[in-house]
Amino acid sequence: MSEHKCNCENPLVPGIVEVIDIKDETPDVKSFFVRGIGGGVPFDVMPGQLGMVSLLPVGEGMYSVSWQEEQEYLHFAIKRVGLMTNEMHRIEVGQQLGVRGPYGNGFPVEECKGKDMLFIAGGIGLAPLRSFIKYCFKHRQDYGKIQIIYGSRSYADLCFKDELFEEWPQEKDTEVYITIDNPEEGWDGHVGFVPAYLEEINPAAEGKIAVVCGPPVMIKFVLESLEKMGYTDEQVISTLEMRMKCGIGKCGRCNVGSEYICLDGPVFTLAQLKQLPPEW
Amino acid sequence: MQILSKSKLEEALNQLGKNAELFVPLARGEESGFYPWSSYQAGSDRLMLDALNVLLPPKSVVFPQTERMYSFTSTGPAVEIKETFESPQPRIIFGLRACDAAAIACFDDVFLTMGFIDSFYQARRDNTTIVAHACYEPGANCFCEAMGVDPTEPVNADVIIRDAGEVYIWESKSSKGEKLTAALGSLLENKEAAAPGLKPFQQQANYEGVAEKLKGMFEDPIWEQLAATCQTCGICTYVCPSCYCFDIQVKSWGEEGYRFRCYDSCMYSEYTQMAGGHNPRGNERERFRNRFLHKLQFFSERYGKPLCTGCGRCIVACPAGINIVEIINNIKEADTSVRA
Incomplete structure (x- = not known):
């Protein structure tokens, strides 16, 4: 070895x-x-x-x-x-x-080429999305407009602040929207939950892929908002979390239906998720 | 046709045990299972070859209850990992039934296919020869045929033996089997003998179409009723020849330790308990449902066969009297059309 x-x-x-x-x-x-x-x-x-x-x-x-x-x-x-x-x-x-x-399978970076990208994250949910966001910036010509909507409980709870406030907004054809749950002193940005902010921004569904990760309750409402805004199940991607031990689809525990999150996931389109039992 | 006279059985086992660790079905005290022939104590142990299933399946021969994966030292910030796994000695499982042989075929699907090969399992499996014992008289809790297992033609066998009265018919099915045939030499005789016909099953499980039907029954109220008496004790998973779910844990003392894997059970809440509190299968009904869906639907979707080979051990072991045959038949007969 x-x-x-x-x-x-x-x-x-x-x-x-x-x-x-x-x-x-x-x-x-x-x-x-x-x-x-x-x-x-x-x-x-x-x-x-x-x-x-x-x-x-x-x-x-x-x-x-x-x-x-x-x-x-x-x-x-x-x-x-x-x-x-x-x-x-x-x-x-x-x-x-x-x-x-x-x-795991990772995000469908190839299939998303040529699309406008909408990243929606809450809290630590930005951690997995960040790899895709940075990949898009690295291969900037392969992707269209990039919009990032990110929220956390408070300013202190926002991850990757340098990138959020300094680096990413400087990238070509990129918009970064940040919100925190409650008002606080010194914060003059948006206040409110991610799903409501998403509906306020109302990014058009056409030609777009939405990538969502965050707390389960946020995901639930974001998916509802996206559906209202005309996104099809094929246009929406999420990444799941389950307890894992082996990572290679053998030990049994991370299944949702007959799929193992460690091997067949963690990334699924909403269309795929709707085929699975609602245990995610 | 080659036959092994029952009067020469012990001699044959002694012969096979010379070149391999030989596991045979034994009754030992209140327990019964597959134990090394070398540990056989005449007088207190009883050879259970002509009984049907012993209490515990032979799965631990290819998939031990606990297995060290590697050892490590952790000295301040430094970590060293030492691979300690050694390929096991050649092994023979002698006299397992078609249900247990089919269950090992399920293990082969899990551990040796779908992307990753499990090296620990592969090493044991490659070194294991299977002598399967065909069945002609199903026991009180047997329902293998309903699960697609032919008890008279065990799959995955290197040798099949068939009880023909005073003799076993010996039929080699693979090159591993040929080696055993050669090792037995003149203990095997060339003679004609006839296996009996298969007697009817006492348990009637109607699994046909159940995997497909279950796709629409995840939220069906039937689970509440089926799971009502389950204590989630996990004994069904322990005695099951095809249950393979495992945990990975650490044992350490001072700067040293090892990581090992061990049997786990989907019936326990910790199995899916996540850091931070979320548990996708936090209650008994959800765990019960997942276990039976895994056995009867999910495994079939993934590997093309159910993860139940009809051995009936869980029926015997369950302290709450839960009977998988009744569960299959309840699902089969459930009228889902009247439900929302």
Whole structure:
């Protein structure tokens, strides 16, 4: 087994990476930048694909890869919600982790070429979408207009602030709309929930693909809004989350109907989701 | 035709046990299952070859209840992973029935197809030879035929043995089987013998069309009624020859530890419990429904056959008397047209 590449002989055995940088995104979200021991990335990922991160001996957890920067690093943005993520938030630069992957289908970047892109996210839901957003910017000529609608509970809870407020609005033919749930001092931007803001902005459905990720309740209302606005089920894409252990469609737990989220997902069109039992 | 005289059975088992770890159905105390022939204690153990199913299926031979995946050391920020898995010795499962052989075929579908190959399983499976024992007299809880399993022609077998009174008819089905034939040498004789005809099943499960029908029954009120007595104890998954769901956990002491996998059960709430609190199958009815849909619909959609081979062990083991044959028949007979 090589030192820094994933062990392709046995998909359940992780390779070792090193944390090269950690950044506070919000009070409960941190970004972790990892690379192989001696350089390189442990594996190549497409936007929306997953990586299984091991913090030994604590645990192993599946996270969307928020970005792969060439052969330099993988970026995971991880919210503190449980045992494993609590411990992840206590590690320091230089910590070595196990990582295996890539898992899952990822976003349909090819099929979306030539389309206008509408990204709608809430809270940590921006983490998986970010890889697709950055991919569109990297291949800017392949995609049409880009609109990003993002909301969080408060200003402090907005992830990736540098990109949201500085970098992305500078990109060609790009609009970034940001909202927070409640008014607060010093915030002169939009206040309100994402679904209402979406209807206010009312981006035309024609020629567009909407990519949605966020808390389940936000997704539910956003899907209703999109339908009202004339988006077909084929024009709407989401990425799902379930508890996972193996990542390779064997251990059983992440099924929705006969589909395994780790293998057949996590990305589905709304048309595909409507074929599945409503357990997502 | 080759036959093995029943009077030479022990000698044959001794012979096969020389070159491989040989698992045979034994009754041991209050338990019965597939145990190493080398551990057989004449007097206290009973060879159960001519009984039907023993209490526990042979799945642990190819898929152990716990299995170390790799060990690690974690020293300050540094981590080292050591692959410790070694390919197992050649193994033989001797005398499993068609239902259990078909269940291993389900494992093969799960672990060896659909994108990723599970290396741990593959190593054990490649080194395992299956001697299946054809059935002609279904037991009180047997319903394999209804699930598409022919009890007289076990699939996935390297050798099929058939009870013909004083002798077993020995039929090699693969190159792995030929090796056993060669190992037995003159213990096998060339003689004619006739297997009996298949007697009727006592359990009548009507699975035909059920997988298709279930597609429209996810929200059907029938689940409330079917799941009412289930205690979600998980014994059905433990005794099931085709249940394969597993967990991955860590055992550590100081700077050292190992990661292992072990049987899990979809009947437990932690199985799908997510960090942060959300659980897509948080209540008993949802877990019960998922288990039976997995067995009767989802697996069939994914792999083209149900994940139940009709062995009947869960019927015997369930403390609440839940009977999968009745569940299949209830679903089959449910009138869904009158429901909203």
